[in-house]
Each structure stands twice: as structure tokens, then as C-alpha cells.
Amino acid sequence: MLLVLFIIVSRWLPVSMQLKTGTHIHPEFAVHLIAGAQGREDDLNAKNRKRIMPNPLTEPPAIDPLYEASLYCNTLGITVRSMEGHAPHNMKLLSVQVLIRHGDRYPLYAIPKTKRPDIDCVLEPSRKPSHPRLTDFISHMSRGAEGQMDGILNGLPRFPSHSFCEMGELTQTGVVQHLRNGQLLRDIYIKKHKLLPKDWTAKQLYLESTGKSRTLQSGLALLYSFLPEFDWRKINFKHQWSTIFCSGHCDCPMRNHFLEEEQRRQYSFRVKNINLEKTYISMAKVVGVPTRQLRASNPIDSLLCHFCHNVSFPCTKNGCIDIEHFKVIKSHQIEDEKERHEKQLYVKYAKLATHPLLNQTVNRMYRIAQGKKEEIFALYSAHDVTLSPVLSSMGLTEARFPRFAARLVFELWHNPEKKKEHYVRILYNGEDVTFQTSFCRDHERRSNQPLCPLDKFANFVQKEMFLALNSTSYYDACHQRSV
Ligand SMILES: *[C@@H]1O[C@H](CO)[C@@H](O)[C@H](O)[C@H]1NC(C)=O
Ligand SMILES: *[C@@H]1O[C@H](CO)[C@@H](O)[C@H](O)[C@H]1NC(C)=O
Ligand SMILES: *[C@@H]1O[C@H](CO)[C@@H](O)[C@H](O)[C@H]1NC(C)=O
Numbered sequence: 385m386l387l388v389l390f391i392i393v394s395r396w397l398p399v400s401m402q403l404k405t406g407t408h409i410h411p412e413f414a415v416h417l418i419a420g421a422q423g424r425e426d427d428l429n430a431k432n433r434k435r436i437m438p439n440p441l442t443e444p445p446a447i448d449p450l451y452e453a454s455l456y457c458n459t460l461g462i463t464v465r466s467m468e469g470h471a472p473h474n475m476k477l478l479s480v481q482v483l484i485r486h487g488d489r490y491p492l493y494a495i496p497k498t499k500r501p502d503i504d505c506v507l508e509p510s511r512k513p514s515h516p517r518l519t520d521f522i523s524h525m526s527r528g529a530e531g532q533m534d535g536i537l538n539g540l541p542r543f544p545s546h547s548f549c550e551m552g553e554l555t556q557t558g559v560v561q562h563l564r565n566g567q568l569l570r571d572i573y574i575k576k577h578k579l580l581p582k583d584w585t586a587k588q589l590y591l592e593s594t595g596k597s598r599t600l601q602s603g604l605a606l607l608y609s610f611l612p613e614f615d616w617r618k619i620n621f622k623h624q625w626s627t628i629f630c631s632g633h634c635d636c637p638m639r640n641h642f643l644e645e646e647q648r649r650q651y652s653f654r655v656k657n658i659n660l661e662k663t664y665i666s667m668a669k670v671v672g673v674p675t676r677q678l679r680a681s682n683p684i685d686s687l688l689c690h691f692c693h694n695v696s697f698p699c700t701k702n703g704c705i706d707i708e709h710f711k712v713i714k715s716h717q718i719e720d721e722k723e724r725h726e727k728q729l730y731v732k733y734a735k736l737a738t739h740p741l742l743n744q745t746v747n748r749m750y751r752i753a754q755g756k757k758e759e760i761f762a763l764y765s766a767h768d769v770t771l772s773p774v775l776s777s778m779g780l781t782e783a784r785f786p787r788f789a790a791r792l793v794f795e796l797w798h799n800p801e802k803k804k805e806h807y808v809r810i811l812y813n814g815e816d817v818t819f820q821t822s823f824c825r826d827h828e829r830r831s832n833q834p835l836c837p838l839d840k841f842a843n844f845v846q847k848e849m850f851l852a853l854n855s856t857s858y859y860d861a862c863h864q865r866s867v
Contacts, residue, residue, distance in 0.1 A: 447715060447718050447719070449710075449711045449714035449715045449718065450707075450711065450714075452714065452718055452784075453688065453691055453692075453710075453714050454691075455784065455787055456688065456692075456784075456785070456787045456788065457488070457688070457691065457692035457787070457788065458488070458561060458787040458788045458789055458790075459488070459513065459557055459692055466568055466572070466814035467811060467814055467815060467816040468568070468569065468572045468573070468793055468795070468811050468814060469572035469573060469576060469577055469795070470809075470816070471795075471797050471807075471809065471834075471835060472834055472835075474799055474800075474801070475797045475798065475799055475807070475835070476797065476798055476799070476800050477573070477577040477579055477795060477796070477797055478752050478753070478760070478796045478797060478798055478806075479579075479748070479749065479752045479759070479760045479761070479762075479795070479796040480569075480573055480579060480760070480761050480762070480793060480794070480795055480796075481745055481748065481749075481761075481762040481763075481764075481793070481794040482569070482606075482761075482762065482763050482764070482791055482792070482793050482794075483741075483764045483766060483770065483771060483774065483791070483792040483793075483794075484562070484565065484602060484603070484606060484763070484764070484765055484766065484789065484790065484791045484792075485602075485766060485767060485768055485770070485771050485786045485787070485788065485789060485790040485791075486554060486558060486562075486596070486598040486599045486601075486602040486765065486766075486767065486788070486789070487554055487555070487557065487558025487559060487560075487561040487562050487598070487602050487605070487788050487789040488554070488555045488557035488558035488561060488692060488788045488789070489552055489553060489554050489555060489558055489598050489788070490503060490505065490549035490550065490551060490552060490553045490555060490689060491551065491552075491685045491686040491688075491689045492551055492552045492682075492685055493551075493681050493682045493683075493685050493686060494551070494681065494686060495671060495678070495681050495683050495686050495687075495698060495705075496671060496673045496677060496678065496681055497671050497672055497673060497700065498671060498698035498699075498700060498705075499698055500686075501686070501689050501690050501693060501695045502548065502695070503548075503549045503555060503689070503693055503695070504547055504548070504549070504556075505544040505545065505546045505547070505548075505549035505550070505553045505554070505555055505556065506544070506545055506546065506547050506556075507521075507522050507543055507544065507545070507556050507559060508556065509522075511556065513556070513557055513560045514556075514560060515559075515560045515563040515564065515567075515609075517563055517567070517608065517609050517612065518556075518559070518560065518563065520608075520612070520613070521543070521559070521563060521605060521608050521609075522543060524608060524613060524614075525542040525543045525604060525608075526542075527616070528542055528616050528619075529616070530616040530617045531616040531617075531619040531620075531621070532619060532620040532621070533600075533620075533621045533623075534620075534621060534622050534623040535595070535623040536595045536623060537593060537595060537600055537621050537623045540595075540596075540597045540600050540601075541597055541601070542600070542601060542604055543559065543601055543604070543605075544556070544558075544559065544597070544601060552596065552597075552598060553597065553598065554597065554598040554601045554602060555693075557692070557693070557788075558598065558601075558602060558605075558788060558789065559601065559602075559605045560605075561788060561789035562602045562603075562605035562606040562609075562789055563605050563606070563608065563609045564609075564789075565606050565609075565789060565791055566605065566606040566607060566608060566609030566610035567609040567610075568814075569606070569610050569793075570609060570610045570611070570612075573610075573761070574610070574611070579760060579761060580611075580760060580761060584611070584618070585618060586617070586618040586619070586620060587757075587758045587759070588757065588758060588759065588760045588761065589618070589619075589620075589759070589760075589761055589762075589763075590622075590748070590759040590761070590762035590763070591603065591607070591619065591620060591621045591622065591762075591763050591765075592621065592622040592623075592624050592629070592762075592763070592764050592765070593621055593622075593623065593624065593764075593765040593766075594623075594624050594625070594626075594627055594765070594766060594767065594770075595623055595624075595625060596767075599765040599766060599767065600621065600765065602765050602789070603621065603763055603765030606763065606765075607619075607763065610761075624764075624766075627766065627767050627769050627770055628737045628738065628740075628741065628769070628770060628773065629740065629741040629744075629764060629766065629770060630737070630740040630741070631740055631744075632740075633739075633740040633743075633858070634740075635862070636736050636858075636862035636863075637862060637863060638736060638853075638861060638862050638863065638864055639733060639736035639737055639862060642729055642730075642732040642733035642736065643733045643737075645729045646724070646727075646729040646730045646733055649723070649724070649727050649729055650720060650724075653719075653720055653723055654716070654720070657716055657719075659712055660712055660713065660716045663708075663709050663712040663713060664678055664679050666709065667683060667705055667709050669702060669703075670699075670700055670702050670703045670704065670705055671698075671700060671702075671705075672700060672702060683705075683713070684710075684713045684714065684717065687705065687709075687710050687713070691710065692788075697709075697710070717785075721785060725776075725781045730773075730776055731776050731777065731852075732852065732853060733773065734772075734773035734774070734776035734777040735777045735849045735850070735852070735853065735861070736853075736858070736861060736862060737773045737777070738773050738774045738777045739777075739845065739849065739858045740858075741764075741770075741774065742774070742777070742778075742845045742849075743845055743846070743858075745794055745845075746838075746841060746842045746845045746846070748762060749794075749796045749806070749808070749838055749841075749842075750838075750842070752796060753796065753798065753806045753838065768785065768786045768790075771786040771790055771792055772785060772786055774792060775792070775812065777849060778810070778821045778822060778823070778844075779820070779821050779822030779823070779825070780812065780817055780820055780821060782820060783812055783817065783820075787813070790812070790813055791811075791812075791813060791814075792810070792811070792812050793809075793810070793811040793812075794808060794809075794810055795808065795809040795810075795811070796808060796838065797809065797835060805837070806837070806838040806839075807833075807835035807836055807837055807838060808835070808836050808837075808838050808841045809835060809836070810836075818835070818836050819836070821836075821844075822844070822848075823836075823840050823841060823843070823844035823848060824836035824840055824841075827840065
């Protein structure tokens with residue numbers, strides 16, 4: 385019923401409004417209806433066991449670029465979609481590893497010769513969107529002298545603070561998104577499953593972030609509402625210089641080879657799209673720069689920020705960039721994602737890119753399965769270019785491109801009566817995707833076990849993932865052929 389309503393609304397509302405209002409956009413309107421009608425988001429997670437992910441049958445049938453863009457913005461924190469922590473009652477949760485994308489951020493690029501969107505990155509609890517813990521978060525972050533931050537993380541601010549956001553800076557929306565994530569994970573893992581004891585120690589956490597302020601701040605926001613008022617002396621954030629978290633295993637020529645092939649595919653797919661080319665030409669005219677320069681400024685990144693913050697698209701004396709421009713570029717992005725899956729170059733890149741991180745994930749699970757009580761909760765604060773290949777390499781082809789504050793969770797479970805049996809659950813933005821992974825896709829049908837055995841995941845990471853690359857190990861797959 386709600387979803388039906390949504391379709392009707394999303395079908396005519398954005399279009400009619402956009403036509404009337406020109407450059408004003410209302411990304412949040414349609415989604416508001418859903419969230420509002422289902423009640424307060426806090427009520428919904430633990431109790432509601434029904435599948436509440438959008439049903440493919442009732443979602444907008446054709447690609448709707450505005451609907452997709454509003455999901456990407458994630459501005460409402462639709463926390464209703466949460467299946468984390470659900471397992472048969474005889475199972476016990478042993479550990480949780482979380483990989484997040486940073487929250488909403490200011491663009492990384494500016495559209496030449498236009499005014500940048502006026503967005504305030506100073507945290508202001510009375511401004512929307514806000515969160516009950518925002519005030520306390522700010523004061524706790526200001527007292528963090530005793531927290532240990534590796535390398536360059538130490539020099540980064542712990543919360544955003546510029547009244548005119550800097551390029552790439554986390555916004556208040558981004559902080560709130562991760563305060564919500566942390567709250568949700570706290571309700572499930574700490575309150576319900578008692579994953580960590582009250583007097584948890586530094587060794588029970590594993591924290592890692594790339595060297596950008598937006599990832600560190602996102603990680604801190606999640607951690608703050610996960611473990612409110614945490615003791616800074618127990619916090620040690622490791623710095624990861626690689627966006628794919630390859631740590632000591634980054635040398636992999638074949639990975640670069642597949643990435644270059646994928647970029648060639650992307651290029652030829654783009655130049656085939658005549659409508660897209662016309663759109664760039666039209667936008668370049670509005671802005672008054674050569675088309676090539678306009679394209680190189682990656683305008684969609686900036687336009688998404690306008691869209692997510694309901695700020696009018698930029699205008700010049702020649703006219704305005706409008707919603708039609710936006711729709712064409714966004715639609716192209718979605719079609720490009722589709723072709724990317726079909727052509728199978730990206731997945732080869734993805735397997736090589738993500739093996740080191742997945743290997744670490746599996747290793748940590750085995751250590752805990754063997755009784756070690758360390759790194760029970762791990763948090764990796766990362767980017768779209770981190771999450772996207774992980775989804776791809778695990779075969780989650782239906783998963784949407786990582787939105788702001790996306791989260792991918794790996795849970796480890798066991799049955800205390802059968803000491804040797806361990807299981808994994810994998811969740812993407814709260815949806816249980818365990819049985820959509822290539823390694824557990826057939827498991828549910830073929831066995832009576834309700835969960836996916838850890839050994840299946842491990843076998844995938846250690847061997848299976850290289851079969852499509854005609855190799856049996858990471859090293860071989862990386863160095864197989866001269867490029
Ligand atoms: C977006 O901006 C328009 C015009 O400023 C305003 O009328 C509308 O209420 C805003 N929508 C949301 C969801 O904030
Ligand atoms: C994978 O994990 C094993 C430990 O089980 C380690 O010896 C190996 O170096 C790791 N390989 C990579 C590529 O991360
Ligand atoms: C693996 O081998 C098959 C058959 O020899 C070949 O067709 C395929 O292209 C190879 N794949 C890769 C990634 O090298």
C-alpha cells in the first residue's frame with residue numbers, strides 16, 4: 385500500500401514540480417511519505433521482522449533517476465531497513481565487522497565559473513537534520529586529546545567546522561547519518577546481543593580510517609553513538625593510506641590492468657551516448673566554458689550536492705543548469721553501472737582489489753572462532769571506491785552503488801552447543817544479502833541450515849575468488865600475465 389502510494393507520487397510529483405519550479409528540486413518529498421507513514425524510525429528496527437526492503441515488483445519499473453538520486457543522498461536516514469542481529473534464537477553473536485562509506489559531503493569538484501552551493505558545515509544542533517546526541521558528540525570530540533590517532537589522522541579535525549564547507553568536507557547531514565547508524569547498531573549489538581561488556585577494552589575494538597577528515601569524522605560519529613561517551617584512552621584509529629585497504633599487499637599489476645580495461649569500457653560507453661554528449665554541450669554553453677572542461681569538472685558530483693541539499697542548480701547570465709541535465713547524467717551513471725556488471729571487467733578488478741581486505745575479515749573471524757576475545761567489533765571508515773568493489777567481488781550484482789553513509793556488515797555467529805560450527809551473515813544497509821553472495825547463493829536451498837557456514841566464506845576468499853581469473857592464489861592472479 386505504501387509502496388503503491390510511493391510509485392504514484394514518484395511518477396508524477398517530481399516531474400510536475402520540476403516543470404513548474406524550474407531549478408527547484410524536491411528530492412526528499414516522496415521518500416518522506418514512506419518514512420512518515422511507517423512511524424518513527426526508532427520503533428521499527430528490532431521488532432519488525434518483515435522484509436521491508438523495497439520490493440522489486442513495486443519499485444518504479446523503469447529507471448527513475450530522481451528516485452535513485454534520492455536514495456543516494458540518504459538524507460532521511462531510512463533506518464527502517466534493518467535486519468542486523470537477526471538469527472535463530474539458539475545462535476550466539478561473536479563478532480561484528482562494519483565497513484562504511486563516509487556520510488554526506490561537500491563536492492570534491494566545482495563547476496567552473498559558477499557559484500558553489502552555499503552549505504554550512506558548522507555543526508548546529510538546532511538546524512535540521514539533527515540528532516539527539518549531536519550536542520554531546522561535539523563536546524566529546526573537543527575533549528579527545530587522549531585518543532590515539534595514527535599518522536596523519538592525528539592532525540585532522542574530529543568534526544566539521546567551516547561556515548562555508550570546504551571541498552569534500554563532511555556536512556552536518558553526514559554526521560547525523562552516522563550518528564543514526566551508530567545508534568541503530570548500538571540498539572541491536574550492544575543492548576540486545578551484549579556484544580561488548582560494559583567495561584570493554586581497547587583490544588576489543590579495531591578501528592581504521594583513510595586519511596580524509598570525512599572518513600575519520602564519519603567513523604567517530606558512528607562510534608560515538610555506538611559507544612556513547614567512550615573513554616578516549618581506549619580509542620586507537622589506524623590510518624589506511626589505500627582506498628582499497630590493501631595494506632601490505634598492494635602490489636598487484638593485474639589489478640591495475642583490469643582497472644584500465646574497465647576505464648576503457650567506461651569511456652567507450654560514454655561516447656556512444658549521444659544524449660549525454662548533447663547535455664554536456666548544453667551545460668557548457670550555460671556555464672561558458674569548453675565542453676571538455678565542463679566534463680572534466682565532473683559536474684554530477686556537484687549537482688548531486690545541490691540535489692541532496694535542495695539547493696537550486698547554478699545559473700549564469702546564459703541560463704541555468706536544470707533538472708533535465710541532471711536526469712540525463714544520472715541515468716547514464718545508472719546504465720553505466722549495469723553495463724559494468726555485464727562486461728565483467730570490473731568484477732575481475734574487484735576481486736584483486738578486495739582480496740586483502742576480505743582476507744583480513746576472514747582471518748579475524750577465525751581468530752575469534754578459536755576463542756580469541758580481541759577485535760570483537762571492527763570498523764573500517766572508507767569510500768564508495770572501497771565498498772563498491774567489495775560488493776562486486778562477492779557477487780552482489782543487485783546491490784545499489786554505495787550511497788552516503790552506506791554500511792556493509794559482517795556478523796559471526798555460532799551455536800554454543802556445537803562448538804565447531806560457525807556462521808556468517810552479511811548485511812548491506814540493513815538488508816540481509818548473505819544468500820545473494822556468489823558463495824552462499826545456493827546454500828539455503830540445498831541445506832537445512834538457516835545461516836551460511838564460515839568455511840564457505842573462507843573458501844571463497846582463499847580460493848574460489850581466483851578461479852574466474854584462472855588462478856589459485858592472490859599472488860598468481862596478480863602476476864599471472866605480463867600486461
Ligand atoms: C526545497 O526548497 C523549496 C524552495 O526553496 C521549498 O519550497 C521546499 O519546501 C524544499 N523542500 C524540502 C524537502 O525541504
Ligand atoms: C591472507 O591471510 C593469510 C593468513 O591466513 C596471510 O598469511 C596472507 O599473507 C594473507 N594474504 C593477503 C594477500 O592478504
Ligand atoms: C581463463 O582461461 C580461459 C580459457 O583458457 C580464457 O578463455 C579466459 O579468458 C581466461 N580468463 C582470464 C581472466 O584470464
